[in-house]
Amino acid sequence: MIVDVTHASLWRHGDFVRRWTGQTVSELCSVVTRTALPIVAVVTLHATAIEMGVLIASASTAVLLVGLLAGVVVDRSRRRPILIGTDVVRAVLLLAVPALAVSGALRIEHLYIVAFVEAALGALFDVAYRTYLPSI
DSSP states (O other), X not given: OOOOHHHHOGGGOHHHHHHHHHXXXXXXXXXXXXXXXXXXXXXXXXXXHHHHHHHHHHHHHHHHHHHHHHHHHHHTSOHHHHHHHHXXXXXXXXXXXXXXXXXXXXXXXXXXXXXXXXXXXXHHHHHHHHHHGGGO
């Protein structure tokens, strides 16, 4: 039996294309965040080794704590709003860093909070994404 691949292409499926585009942007921003926050801490705030350790630990702790509960939250909620909401909040958080830096108010504590919340939302996003994708 011959299957016509042009009609079976995922690129013709609107939900898949929107999800793929959103995931690509989200992953790119996550990589930039994991790279940029420590650089901002060192270059702009002249963070010490201990402060850098706390920055990294804050993100790791968030993933650990949220990861334990994320499955329950996602299982009892609609996944699409979780995906959109977590990305929007992460974008706002990340835009706050340069805004604080330009205003001269950026402190290492701000980066701790951004790293923690961004990682927590990222963990929630990842669980929701893995369960949402099969429904597409």
